Amino acid sequence: MPKISEKGLAMPASPIRKLVPYAEEAKKKGRKVYHLNIGQPDIKTPEVALEAVRNLKEDVIAYSHSAGNESYRKKLSDKYREININVDHTELLITTGGSEAISFALMSTVNPGEEVICPEPFYANYNGFSIAAGVKVVPVTSSIDSGFALPPIEEFEKKLSPATKGIIICNPNNPTGYLYSETEMKQLAVIVKKHDLYLFSDEVYREFCYDGKHHFSAMYLKGVEDNVIMMDSVSKRYSMCGARVGAMVTKNREVLDTALKFAQARLSPPSFGQIAGEAALDTSDAYFREVYDEYIERRNFMVDALNQMPGVKCPLPGGAFYTTVHLPVDDTDEFAKWILSKFEFRNQTVMMAPASGFYSTPGLGKQEVRIAYVLKKEELKNAMEVLTEALKVYPGRIA
Amino acid sequence: MPKISEKGLAMPASPIRKLVPYAEEAKKKGRKVYHLNIGQPDIKTPEVALEAVRNLKEDVIAYSHSAGNESYRKKLSDKYREININVDHTELLITTGGSEAISFALMSTVNPGEEVICPEPFYANYNGFSIAAGVKVVPVTSSIDSGFALPPIEEFEKKLSPATKGIIICNPNNPTGYLYSETEMKQLAVIVKKHDLYLFSDEVYREFCYDGKHHFSAMYLKGVEDNVIMMDSVSKRYSMCGARVGAMVTKNREVLDTALKFAQARLSPPSFGQIAGEAALDTSDAYFREVYDEYIERRNFMVDALNQMPGVKCPLPGGAFYTTVHLPVDDTDEFAKWILSKFEFRNQTVMMAPASGFYSTPGLGKQEVRIAYVLKKEELKNAMEVLTEALKVYPGRIA
Numbered sequence: 001m002p003k004i005s006e007k008g009l010a011m012p013a014s015p016i017r018k019l020v021p022y023a024e025e026a027k028k029k030g031r032k033v034y035h036l037n038i039g040q041p042d043i044k045t046p047e048v049a050l051e052a053v054r055n056l057k058e059d060v061i062a063y064s065h066s067a068g069n070e071s072y073r074k075k076l077s078d079k080y081r082e083i084n085i086n087v088d089h090t091e092l093l094i095t096t097g098g099s100e101a102i103s104f105a106l107m108s109t110v111n112p113g114e115e116v117i118c119p120e121p122f123y124a125n126y127n128g129f130s131i132a133a134g135v136k137v138v139p140v141t142s143s144i145d146s147g148f149a150l151p152p153i154e155e156f157e158k159k160l161s162p163a164t165k166g167i168i169i170c171n172p173n174n175p176t177g178y179l180y181s182e183t184e185m186k187q188l189a190v191i192v193k194k195h196d197l198y199l200f201s202d203e204v205y206r207e208f209c210y211d212g213k214h215h216f217s218a219m220y221l222k223g224v225e226d227n228v229i230m231m232d233s234v235s236k237r238y239s240m241c242g243a244r245v246g247a248m249v250t251k252n253r254e255v256l257d258t259a260l261k262f263a264q265a266r267l268s269p270p271s272f273g274q275i276a277g278e279a280a281l282d283t284s285d286a287y288f289r290e291v292y293d294e295y296i297e298r299r300n301f302m303v304d305a306l307n308q309m310p311g312v313k314c315p316l317p318g319g320a321f322y323t324t325v326h327l328p329v330d331d332t333d334e335f336a337k338w339i340l341s342k343f344e345f346r347n348q349t350v351m352m353a354p355a356s357g358f359y360s361t362p363g364l365g366k367q368e369v370r371i372a373y374v375l376k377k378e379e380l381k382n383a384m385e386v387l388t389e390a391l392k393v394y395p396g397r398i399a
Numbered sequence: 400m401p402k403i404s405e406k407g408l409a410m411p412a413s414p415i416r417k418l419v420p421y422a423e424e425a426k427k428k429g430r431k432v433y434h435l436n437i438g439q440p441d442i443k444t445p446e447v448a449l450e451a452v453r454n455l456k457e458d459v460i461a462y463s464h465s466a467g468n469e470s471y472r473k474k475l476s477d478k479y480r481e482i483n484i485n486v487d488h489t490e491l492l493i494t495t496g497g498s499e500a501i502s503f504a505l506m507s508t509v510n511p512g513e514e515v516i517c518p519e520p521f522y523a524n525y526n527g528f529s530i531a532a533g534v535k536v537v538p539v540t541s542s543i544d545s546g547f548a549l550p551p552i553e554e555f556e557k558k559l560s561p562a563t564k565g566i567i568i569c570n571p572n573n574p575t576g577y578l579y580s581e582t583e584m585k586q587l588a589v590i591v592k593k594h595d596l597y598l599f600s601d602e603v604y605r606e607f608c609y610d611g612k613h614h615f616s617a618m619y620l621k622g623v624e625d626n627v628i629m630m631d632s633v634s635k636r637y638s639m640c641g642a643r644v645g646a647m648v649t650k651n652r653e654v655l656d657t658a659l660k661f662a663q664a665r666l667s668p669p670s671f672g673q674i675a676g677e678a679a680l681d682t683s684d685a686y687f688r689e690v691y692d693e694y695i696e697r698r699n700f701m702v703d704a705l706n707q708m709p710g711v712k713c714p715l716p717g718g719a720f721y722t723t724v725h726l727p728v729d730d731t732d733e734f735a736k737w738i739l740s741k742f743e744f745r746n747q748t749v750m751m752a753p754a755s756g757f758y759s760t761p762g763l764g765k766q767e768v769r770i771a772y773v774l775k776k777e778e779l780k781n782a783m784e785v786l787t788e789a790l791k792v793y794p795g796r797i798a
Contacts, residue, residue: 001625001651002564002595008507008657014465017663038462045460053671056453061444061641061675063437066413096495096643099665107531108407112511128664132506134533165401196401226400242460242670244495244643252400258407264416265527266498271641272452272671276460 010131015124015357022340023351032348033340034383036371039174041321043239043294043374045276046287052279053272061271066263068094068247072278076247079281085219085230087249093259094269094277098204098233098246099125105229105248106133108258109198114165116200117156121148121324121358121365123174123202138164139360144326144368147315148176150184153191166198167191172205172215175358175370176324177317179209182216189221197227204233204246205320207288210296213318225251234273236321238280239291243273295321298373298380305384306371309391324355324370330396332356332369338394345389348382409530414523414756421739422750431747432739433782435770438573440720442638442693442773444675445686451678452671460670465662467493467646471677475646478680484618484629486648492658493668493676497603497632497645498524504628504647505532507657508597513564515599516555520547520723520757520764522573522601537563538759543725543767546714547575549583555590565597566590571604571614574757574769575723576716578608581615588620596626603632603645604719606687609695612717624650633672635720637679638690642672694720697772697779704783705770708790723754723769729795731755731768737793744788747781 016037023033067073073089080087095101102125110116112134118126120139130137140155142148156167167188172179180188192199201218209215218228233246248259263269299317306314311328329335332354340349353372355365373380391397415436422432466472472488479486494500501524509515511533517525519538529536539554541547555566566587571578579587591598600617608614617627632645647658662668698716705713710727728734731753739748752771754764772779790796 001653002508002597004653004657005506005508005510007510008660011657011660011664013660014663040461042459044458050455050458050460054453054455056449059443059449060441061449061639062439063640096669097666103665107404109401109404111404111406112533125664125666128661132661132664134511198401240460241462242667244667244669254400254403258403258410261407261410261412262527262531264413265410265524265531266502267496267524268641268643270495270643270669270672272675273669276671 007131007134012124012127016353019336019340019351022337026340026349030347031344034348034350034375034379034386036375036383037351037353039236039322039372039374040241041236041239041374042376043291045240046238046280046283048282049238049240049276049280053276056275064268064271064274066268067260068269069274069278072274075278075281080249085217085249087219087251091251091256092247092249093256093263094274095246095248096266096269097244098202098231098235099129101231101233101246101248102126102129102200102202103132104259104262105200105231106130106135107262108255109229110135110165113163115161115163116166116168117159117164118168119151120360121175121355121368123170124357126168127360137360141361141364142176144313144315144324148173148178148324150180150187153187156191160195164195164197166200168200168202170202172208172319174205174320175322175353175355177320177322179213179318180216185216185218185221189224192227193224199224199228200231201228202231204231204236207237208295208321209319210299211318215319219249229255234277234280238283240276240280243276244270245273245277295373298377301377302371302373302380302384309388311391321374322370322372324358324368326367327369328391328397329367329394330398331366333366334396335394336369339390343390343393345386348386350383350386406530406533411523411526411756415752418735418739418750421736425739425748429746430743433747433749433774433778433785435774435782436750436752438635438721438771438773439640440635440638440773441775442690444639445637445679445682447681448637448639448675448679452675455674463667463670463673465667466659467668468673468677471673474677474680479648484616484648486618486650490650490655491646491648492655492662493673494645494647495665495668496643497601497630497634498528500630500632500645500647501525501528501599501601502531503658503661504599504630505529505534506661507654508628509534509564512562514560514562515565515567516558516563517567518550519759520574520754520767522569523756525567526759536759540760540763541575543712543714543723547572547577547723549579549586552586552590559594563594563596565599567599567601569601571607571718573604573719574721574752574754576719576721578612578717579615584615584617584620588623591626592623598623598627599630600627601630603630603635606636607694607720608718609698610717614718618648628654633676633679637682639675639679642675643669644672644676694772697776700776701770701772701779701783708787710790720773721769721771723757723767725766726768727790727796728766728793729797730765733795734793735768737795738789742789742792744785747785749782749785
């Protein structure tokens with residue numbers, strides 16, 4: 001039997017998927033499982049997007065332009081200009097989800113063996129895309145004590161090597177919910193400029209900023225226009241994760257031309273998803289206000305509930321819909337399994353993402369979990385009760 | 400400005416896209432351009448697939464399972480069993496087009512620097528996916544004189560090296576339309592078995608087999624079940640190229656598990672496309688008969704018309720909807736540009752794909768073009784007239 005590739009062997013299995021059999025077992029036992037583990041919002045997709053698909057006019061579902069439908073790119077660039085991201089439709093490619101935008105950006109710019117620096121904990125799939133591209137992710141550790149703020153720039157400088165090709169950030173952050181400030185972004189611009197690096201900026205949670213804070217896009221940074229590659233997606237903004245539509249945006253013409261060649265090889269992004277994505281640009285402000293109000297309420301409730309549990313520490317996330325939480329347990333990988341398989345409270349249990357999967361430094365995150373507040377408040381309330389009770393009796397509880 | 404990656408530099412621009420500006424210029428001059436260059440059929444997508452999308456029930460477009468919706472996988476494996484491909488729903492992954500199936504297959508099995516052997520001319524994007532994966536495609540040249548039949552197995556043996564990891568075929572073939580026989584497939588099985596190679600079999604044109612010939616899937620081969628990886632797609636079968644839905648199919652559990660990790664990193668295949676793909680499995684036999692009759696008529700007309708042109712040689716393709724044709728010209732790259740930019744007949748011109756882009760041996764294919772017979776007969780007739788007249792006056796005409 002011929003061998004599997006080394007990349008294939010190195011690809012991490014999803015840290016969450018490992019828990020799936022335990023969750024399925026719990027469901028078989030008739031237990032209600034609250035899914036705090038995934039970034040799949042329960043919010044409805046805007047009606048305007050669904051209607052566009054339901055009113056499908058085409059009778060041949062043809063390839064689109066490899067860069068995406070021109071009408072969509074034009075409308076999307078108009079939208080970007082409204083928020084002062086000054087690009088036209090030739091400065092972006094429509095991609096198959098934000099995932100492909102990350103993949104195209106890395107493949108177009110970073111050689112196998114080269115490195116990108118990333119604050120950890122980070123979105124676990126950055127590892128996957130990096131392994132696929134042969135790229136090494138070098139972590140700079142952020143701390144729960146500062147609410148996962150950007151680590152001091154000196155820490156980035158320490159990680160620089162001749163192989164460093166860029167810095168990758170997610171803002172607002174998955175898995176921490178931290179929203180990078182204008183000051184932090186400008187610090188990144190300085191180091192990027194000084195060392196001639198790319199800044200890969202994943203901004204798929206842009207609209208999810210709380211407490212009156214504003215999102216400061218990497219595309220706003222001056223003097224590093226050719227260094228910045230922004231990755232975007234319709235998934236979270238319009239609760240349309242399954243559409244698989246995103247965008248890679250940059251002022252760097254050479255990067256665009258190169259990414260287009262990768263885009264041509266895979267022919268085109270999904271046609272139905274593009275129809276939905278283009279229509280979604282007309283989503284009303286009321287929709288976003290409602291979503292915002294809903295998330296703020298969930299966040300406030302959940303952060304309060306978590307911090308009331310003895311030994312639990314949860315920073316107040318400024319954006320997205322995640323928080324990375326310290327739990328008073330020996331090992332959250334074990335705890336997450338245990339709560340699904342050995343625990344129930346009123347026939348309910350919870351599924352959480354152990355944070356070890358979001359760190360690349362071995363041993364880190366063992367006392368942290370990522371919790372996504374993508375459930376209705378009533379369900380969150382029940383989930384928090386389950387967690388409270390579980391922590392009281394978990395055999396591996398410490399401090 | 401930071402540098403572009405070496406892979407990015409090495410990625411070939413699509414051989415067809417280079418002609419796009421010339422085609423656009425011709426259209427601006429008011430000329431009708433017949434597109435013989437692309438595999439985008441004009442056939443209607445089955446109504447049953449379109450209706451499923453128009454009747455969309457979901458109000459949250461969520462991620463699907465990374466391997467694709469289970470209901471779709473089950474129905475698809477039922478369909479495969481009907482044609483004696485004995486797989487169940489755990490032996491396939493739904494992918495984002497056949498493109499991603501190729502990508503996952505290569506990434507999961509072939510290391511950077513290793514080689515796959517492929518009969519040339521071959522689908523140009525195999526190069527793109529190989530470059531992305533760091534894999535080298537080693538060509539074995541097939542000849543128009545044998546109608547692009549499988550080259551003798553000795554020719555494959557000559558190309559074997561310690562770095563050879565597999566053989567990739569497309570059956571029926573894009574760009575030649577050649578349909579590999581059972582005998583040829585069994586020859587491939589012998590070499591694959593003997594040298595412990597993977598056999599990557601791209602079968603997206605499976606339904607397009609003419610003259611009473613039957614498709615012999617690589618999945619039928621005995622004793623090499625763990626070596627065979629089949630790539631499939633809804634694009635051509637249901638004229639649904641834009642749906643971006645395909646499948647990677649194999650009995651090799653290790654390959655499946657590995658590919659699933661790549662699939663998890665990109666989260667899920669497109670939800671809307673999966674709805675259409677699942678519904679399309681109910682497409683009536685009448686649809687396929689109509690499509691078959693249409694293509695047979697087009698093919699017969701076109702092959703006749705081409706062979707009537709002095710100096711032109713066109714084998715009779717047994718499958719798909721392409722043919723690779725010898726033209727009596729110096730260089731088809733130049734001819735394809737010339738016909739778009741300097742020629743018109745009754746205010747019409749044609750766009751063809753120069754075959755050089757389908758060969759990896761430098762210098763080959765300079766007198767060949769790929770023609771896709773994806774237009775209605777009346778349009779094909781006009782296109783053939785244009786080509787006839789153009790060949791009479793092309794300054795670079797030879798022989």
